[in-house]
Amino acid sequence: MSVLWVDASSGASGDMLLGALVGAGVPVEVMQSAIDAVAPEPIALRVEAVRRGGLAATRVHVDVAESHHHRTWRDVRALLGDADLAVAVFQRLAVAEATVHGTTPDEVHFHEVGALDAIADVVGVCAGFAHLGATSVTVSPVAVGSGTIQAAHGTLPVPPPAVAELLRGVPSYAGDVPMELCTPTGAALLTTLATGWGPQPAMSVEEIGVGAGGRDPDGHANVVRLFVGGGFEAGSARTSTADTTGAGPLLLECNVDDLDPRVWPAVIAALLEAGASDAWLTPILMKKGRPAHTLSALVDGEHATGVRTAIFQQTSTIGLREQPLTKHALEREFASVDVGGQTISVKLARHDGTVVNAQPEYDDVAGAAAVLDRPVADVLAEATALARQFLIGTVL
Incomplete structure (x- = not known):
């Protein structure tokens, strides 16, 4: 299992994430196999070593035959079958497109987003992240760019409306160049895969993948970086009162x-x-x-x-x-008490080694009440009284 950090400070797109995964050690065959399982037409991934803004990077080309088939969300969902993570990504896209165009998700025509290369991006990236077995995926604030772009509906502002909708509630900013830095596919993938947002978490970095976009503008490294490693805890031992792992709740x-x-x-x-x-x-x-x-x-x-x-x-x-969230959880263990010959488990909670709470398990109480033909409230009261013996300082 891995801790991942995605550096989207230069933007993000599907092909950039594919490149970052390959650069971080995910075999391209893993992603190709997942794509082959759902693609309605032949799609091939081709890996190329490139430079972006002076940085060595990996670019993954998605080679498809020219297709003018505009697929609805219903069409794409049927293609993806039981690929749950990819379905979730495309559902986000469909909902965002429906919101900005004033229609329903099932009636959305994806245009560029629904093309074969986008299906390959989504399925391939989801397969790559699944291969890494991440316990947490933290994503940096996302650079979206500025200016305008030409799209199927004409000239659109940057970030495009679908990207702005997808990144609601997510840290994002314009970035340093007047161009589209984050695509709808990239935004949908990041918001689906992320378990948290912010700077690099505490982790021991083992692999770094640098995924390249198609353009190489002056003064801007058009890349996504993917850090892969293991998490570690702050301090030599885990405390009993706080969850300090890299993958918080x-x-x-x-x-x-x-x-x-x-x-x-x-x-x-x-x-x-x-x-x-x-x-x-x-x-x-x-x-x-x-x-x-x-x-x-x-x-x-x-x-x-x-x-x-x-x-x-x-x-x-x-x-x-x-x-x-930051979660504070007490150490827990189980003991048991006997009520009328029936064993009832008791959950104990410790704070700094001292038992501060002792509660009978209700399912055991109900089961004992049924066997003993006694009211549940009576059995619960007796079990609770017996459980007090586990509290430090309690006099029975």
Whole structure:
């Protein structure tokens, strides 16, 4: 498992990320195989060593036959099949394009974004990151550029509307050159793959990949850098009160006002199955007085991608809020007590070596109550009283 840092201070695109992955040691065959599994027409990846702004870099060319087939999100989703991470990336693109063009995601015609080379970029990059087995992916603030570009709909400002929409809530800035630095594909990949945003985290760097864009403007290194390594903890030993690993917890949230409430228990179960350490609902009142719920999930970096995918698959939301958290967790262990011949587990929590909390496990309590034909409240009260023996200084 790896800790990754993506330096997007010079922008980002799909082909730049492909190059960074190859430069960091991901075999091009890994990405080619994933592309071959979904591509409707032949697509070939070709690797070239180049220089950008005086830096040695890797460029990955995506060679395809000329195609004028404009695919909708529905078309692309059918091609991708069960490639969940790639589906999540393209779903972000579809939602962003639908938002800026005032339509629905299923009716979006991707134009350049839906071309074969973009499908190759998304599928190849997702396969490369999966190959690295990242426990966390931190991305620097993203340089987006400035000025204008020519697109299918005419002259557009930089950042293009879809990029601006994709980077909502994400640290970004113009950068130092008047050109498009971040493409919609690059923005969708970064926002899907990232488990956090900021400078390089604490890590022991083992590989550095430098991925090149197609242009080499004067005074600007048109590259993405990918640092791959292992995380380490601050200090010689992990403390008992704080999570100090490089992959801190994340809080994922979305507001939903159009889901049948009978579905929520299955949604919560699916998020926990996908790796969330906790998931919960909060009733809220949205604009125009609409009742709704905020769905929240607490997850570590290793499982963030799976939980994001589960939220999009299990609910009707089309966007997520995400923020890193600092979590303070006590050391935990289990003991047991006996109630009427039934063993009930007790969760103990220690602070600086001292037991400060002792709670019977409710499932065990309910099971014992059923066997003993006693009210659950009575068994819980007896188990709680017995559990006090584990608290330091308690007199029984």
